[in-house]
Amino acid sequence: xxxxxxxxxxxxxxxxxxxxxxxxxxxxxxxxxxxxxxxxxxxxxxxxxxxxxxxxxxxxxxxxxxxxxxxxxxxxxxxxxxxxxxxxxxxxxxxxxxxxxxxxxxxxxxxxxxxxxxxxxxxxxxxxxxxxxxxxxxxxxxxxxxxxxxxxxxxxxxxxxxxxxxxxxxxxxxxxxxxxxxxxxxxxxxxxxxxxxxxxxxxxxxxxxxxxxxxxxxxxxxxxxxxxxxxxxxxxxxxxxxxxxxxxxxxxxxxxxxxxxxxxxxxxxxxxxx
Numbered sequence: 001x002x003x004x005x006x007x008x009x010x011x012x013x014x015x016x017x018x019x020x021x022x023x024x025x026x027x028x029x030x031x032x033x034x035x036x037x038x039x040x041x042x043x044x045x046x047x048x049x050x051x052x053x054x055x056x057x058x059x060x061x062x063x064x065x066x067x068x069x070x071x072x073x074x075x076x077x078x079x080x081x082x083x084x085x086x087x088x089x090x091x092x093x094x095x096x097x098x099x100x101x102x103x104x105x106x107x108x109x110x111x112x113x114x115x116x117x118x119x120x121x122x123x124x125x126x127x128x129x130x131x132x133x134x135x136x137x138x139x140x141x142x143x144x145x146x147x148x149x150x151x152x153x154x155x156x157x158x159x160x161x162x163x164x165x166x167x168x169x170x171x172x173x174x175x176x177x178x179x180x181x182x183x184x185x186x187x188x189x190x191x192x193x194x195x196x197x198x199x200x201x202x203x204x205x206x207x208x209x210x211x212x213x214x215x216x217x218x219x220x221x222x223x224x225x226x227x228x229x230x231x232x233x234x235x236x237x238x239x240x241x242x243x244x245x246x247x248x249x250x251x252x253x254x255x256x257x258x259x260x261x262x263x264x265x266x267x268x269x270x271x272x273x274x
Contacts, residue, residue, distance in 0.1 A: 002046045004043055004069075004070070006042070007042040008038055008041045008062075009029060009030070011236065012027050013025060013235075019261070020126065020261050021261055023119075023259075025049060025255065025257070026232040026236070027042040027235065028236060028252070029251075029252040030251045030252070031250055032211055032250050032251050033246055034247065035248075037059070037061070038062070039053065039054035039055060039056075039062050040053050040211065041065040042069075043072070045073055048116070048118050048119070049117055049205070050116030050117075051208070051209060052068045052069050052112045053065065053113045053114075054066075056108050056185070060108070061112065064099045064111055064183070065114075068095045068114050071091050071095035072091050072092070072095065080120060085194050088194075092192055099111060099112065099184030100184055109186045111186070113133055113182055113209075113210075114131070114132075115132040115134070115138050116130075116254070117129060117205060118131070128197050128205070129195075130195050131194050132150035132192060134153050136207070136208065138206070139208075141204040141225040141226070142200070143202070145222075146206075146218055146225065149197065151193060153182075153193075154177075155175045156173050159175075171214065176214070200258065201259050202258065203258040204231075204255065206255055207253070207256075208251075208252065208253045211242060212253055214248065215245040215247065215248070216238070216245070221238065225255075228255075231257045235253050235255045238255075239251050
């Protein structure tokens with residue numbers, strides 16, 4: 001199993017070759033302009049790209065987000081969609097136990113959101129297996145359109161679905177930070193959403209904490225992804241824009257750009273010397 005890399009308070013980038021896809025990725029994690037500590041973290045491993053947004057105060061959130069990611073990094077991705085989802089569910093239970101054992105200095109219990117993708121082969125074809133607990137998000141930018149692949153587990157999302165708030169109103173509603181699912185945080189059992197979708201060359205995935213989406217609307221995110229020439233440029237610009245708007249929370253993004261693993265080679269033209 002390839003080693004996992006935890007990214008916090010830095011930017012990293014790289015290229016992974018997984019099956020028939022070449023995955024260019026960049027992960028940027030920034031404390032923002034208001035918070036004193038960074039409770040966000042990102043995890044990158046070939047074919048696995050996840051982030052966690054911790055909570056609990058002091059260093060509890062940092063410990064919770066890292067515990068969640070390191071536990072999920074133990075997943076083997078050799079099976080199909082159903083097998084991989086089963087493994088991830090088992091690891092989420094283990095992560096819940098590890099986070100529950102974290103001592104906190106306040107009455108708040110340590111907890112974290114988590115979201116991201118695992119690349120899985122199903123019926124001979126690559127698929128993104130998307131998981132989510134909490135209000136961090138996973139998007140796909142494809143053919144000029146940005147689609148959110150996850151649904152927020154938050155109080156304001158429930159109000160949106162009930163017709164009491166619009167998505168734009170929810171971005172500034174004072175209850176926007178109240179989440180309804182998490183790992184740890186006093187929750188009884190981890191309940192994750194999973195969905196799968198075929199993976200194609202040309203896909204650009206964005207995995208982000210609410211520190212990004214709390215500052216930038218989807219339209220601005222889509223514009224940046226459409227204009228960036230690389231995953232690293234896209235990640236850098238997204239974080240920079242959030243910082244320019246005040247970055248009231250920690251900001252973490254992972255951008256993954258999918259390409260064919262083998263470049264199409266063009267035969268050289270040989271001129272007749274005669």
